[in-house]
Amino acid sequence: MSWRLAALKNGFQEDAAYRVEFFLSIFSSALVPAAIQLILWYALFQLGNQSEVSGWSYAELIQYTLVSTLFTQVRGGDHDFDLQEMIRTGSLSNYLLRPVGPVEFVYLRGVGGRLFIATICLCLGTLAFAALGFSIPRLWGGMLLAVAGNVIHYQIGSVLATTAFVWEEAFSVLMVKNMLVQLLSGELLPLNLFPESMQWIWKSTPFYLYVYGPTQYALGNWSHQEFIHGLGLAAAWMIGCTFLIRLSWGWGIRRYSSLGG
Amino acid sequence: MSFWRALKQYLSIYSVQLKNNWVREAVYRTNFLTSVAVDMVWIGVEFTLFKVIYANTPSLAGWTQDQVYFFLGVFFASDALFTIFFQKNFWNFSDLINRGELDIVLTKPVSPIFLALTRWINLTAGFNFLLGMGIILKFSTAAGFAGGWAWLSLAFWLLVGLTTALLLRFAFSVWIFWTERGFIFSRLYYQFFSFATKPDTLYPKAIRYLILTALPFAFIGSIPARAVIHGLSQGEMVLIGIVLIVFFVLDRTLWFAGLRRYQSASS
Numbered sequence: 140m141s142w143r144l145a146a147l148k149n150g151f152q153e154d155a156a157y158r159v160e161f162f163l164s165i166f167s168s169a170l171v172p173a174a175i176q177l178i179l180w181y182a183l184f185q186l187g188n189q190s191e192v193s194g195w196s197y198a199e200l201i202q203y204t205l206v207s208t209l210f211t212q213v214r215g216g217d218h219d220f221d222l223q224e225m226i227r228t229g230s231l232s233n234y235l236l237r238p239v240g241p242v243e244f245v246y247l248r249g250v251g252g253r254l255f256i257a258t259i260c261l262c263l264g265t266l267a268f269a270a271l272g273f274s275i276p277r278l279w280g281g282m283l284l285a286v287a288g289n290v291i292h293y294q295i296g297s298v299l300a301t302t303a304f305v306w307e308e309a310f311s312v313l314m315v316k317n318m319l320v321q322l323l324s325g326e327l328l329p330l331n332l333f334p335e336s337m338q339w340i341w342k343s344t345p346f347y348l349y350v351y352g353p354t355q356y357a358l359g360n361w362s363h364q365e366f367i368h369g370l371g372l373a374a375a376w377m378i379g380c381t382f383l384i385r386l387s388w389g390w391g392i393r394r395y396s397s398l399g400g
Numbered sequence: 401m402s403f404w405r406a407l408k409q410y411l412s413i414y415s416v417q418l419k420n421n422w423v424r425e426a427v428y429r430t431n432f433l434t435s436v437a438v439d440m441v442w443i444g445v446e447f448t449l450f451k452v453i454y455a456n457t458p459s460l461a462g463w464t465q466d467q468v469y470f471f472l473g474v475f476f477a478s479d480a481l482f483t484i485f486f487q488k489n490f491w492n493f494s495d496l497i498n499r500g501e502l503d504i505v506l507t508k509p510v511s512p513i514f515l516a517l518t519r520w521i522n523l524t525a526g527f528n529f530l531l532g533m534g535i536i537l538k539f540s541t542a543a544g545f546a547g548g549w550a551w552l553s554l555a556f557w558l559l560v561g562l563t564t565a566l567l568l569r570f571a572f573s574v575w576i577f578w579t580e581r582g583f584i585f586s587r588l589y590y591q592f593f594s595f596a597t598k599p600d601t602l603y604p605k606a607i608r609y610l611i612l613t614a615l616p617f618a619f620i621g622s623i624p625a626r627a628v629i630h631g632l633s634q635g636e637m638v639l640i641g642i643v644l645i646v647f648f649v650l651d652r653t654l655w656f657a658g659l660r661r662y663q664s665a666s667s
Contacts, residue, residue, distance in 0.1 A: 171591040182602040311434040
């Protein structure tokens with residue numbers, strides 16, 4: 140347990156040491172995507188004179204964008220890139236000599252900053268929800284689902300990072316994953332705007348549990364039953380990914396030659 | 401040294417860089433597949449996003465679906481040109497200053513900025529450029545692109561896009577002389593770069609003004625596409641010229657100020 144706490148503390152300390160960069164990166168990663176979404180709604184409703192899009196009004200889409208920004212900040216994290224870099228450069232050897240699991244260690248070291256962001260988002264969201272008369276317990280439930288999404292995001296990334304055991308360009312797999320997540324998590328637009336024929340795409344991945352699910356629940360568009368179903372699904376993905384991590388890392392370590400890239 | 405003699409010298413240096421990069425890329429052939437795969441997904445995501453939006457509306461700020469796809473083709477081609485000639489040099493730009501690798505560049509009898517920005521050429525991204533051109537070709541007629549001599553005009557506007565990306569990226573990167581952690585500026589650049597992925601007429605006035613002046617990301621794809629489909633007013637042409645000149649002067653000033661501050665590996 141002590142190394143886990145140490146890894147978490149180490150992550151916090153690193154973010155605190157470079158706090159200007161840390162806050163600047165949060166600011167830019169929250170502000171710009173939100174601005175682009177708002178601009179799309181502006182173009183659709185103000186310039187395009189639409190009054191409704193797939194059942195969403197202008198005000199509802201703005202609400203979606205603002206609330207989803209809170210959850211988007213929680214889902215991120217590029218710790219899986221650290222994993223593939225460790226494998227590629229051979230620095231993974233340092234971790235294999237120690238009584239720590241590299242996958243868990245890298246996550247704990249990187250998650251500190253995300254937990255801090257989640258807390259800030261929760262506080263800001265609670266204040267805003269109280270002021271606007273939205274349900275605060277729903278916001279907290281949404282945040283729970285978003286944190287589960289953060290874990291799944293990393294788990295999937297750590298399975299994909301094992302391609303670095305056999306391929307030097309493994310980072311590209313992670314880049315592709317991140318691009319898909321950006322679209323299919325609901326970060327760019329509400330997923331039910333997808334045409335009927337394309338709905339299966341986002342429904343067949345767990346990515347919608349990162350942003351779309353939490354936002355829909357927080358806004359009251361998901362029932363409690365749908366939320367519990369989402370949580371169950373997240374748990375199932377976490378369990379499945381845990382097995383996949385064991386399988387892929389066991390397979391990778393057997394091939395690992397520690398020669399570096 | 402006369403202009404023509406200097407030009408000949410720089411061209412000969414560039415041809416050596418080109419040869420070296422060609423040999424390197426021939427060795428790492430999987431880079432090609434990687435680059436193509438990542439860009440195909442990126443293109444797919446952008447197309448899907450607009451497909452979803454146009455499933456709900458026939459027109460967006462005066463742009464039809466085909467015109468937006470044409471814009472995406474112009475944007476991808478323009479961005480691919482930047483990737484081919486400059487992107488990798490900017491990835492290594494912070495190492496140049498933080499690790500003191502600029503020392504060796506400064507000792508050469510040619511412009512250090514020329515060497516710093518032409519060392520790496522990503523030839524595999526040439527496929528992405530062709531992909532962008534393929535998209536342009538596919539949607540050109542439906543988008544109302546005149547064709548014929550207009551292709552020359554498109555080539556000019558793609559060069560404007562490339563120049564803008566170079567000047568902007570440099571303006572974001574040059575701060576490495578004053579800070580140790582340059583990646584935050586790269587990250588900021590790519591966050592703002594998202595503004596380039598949509599036609600500028602979609603944006604409200606304030607943001608549109610911003611991306612046409614202080615942060616001219618609209619010049620990368622939107623302005624070139626608009627110029628060849630709808631045409632630009634004289635005022636807009638003058639504005640583009642002024643903004644690019646201001647950025648050139650700003651970059652040049654910051655570069656020399658940075659060089660004066662540079663203290664080799666300890667900076």
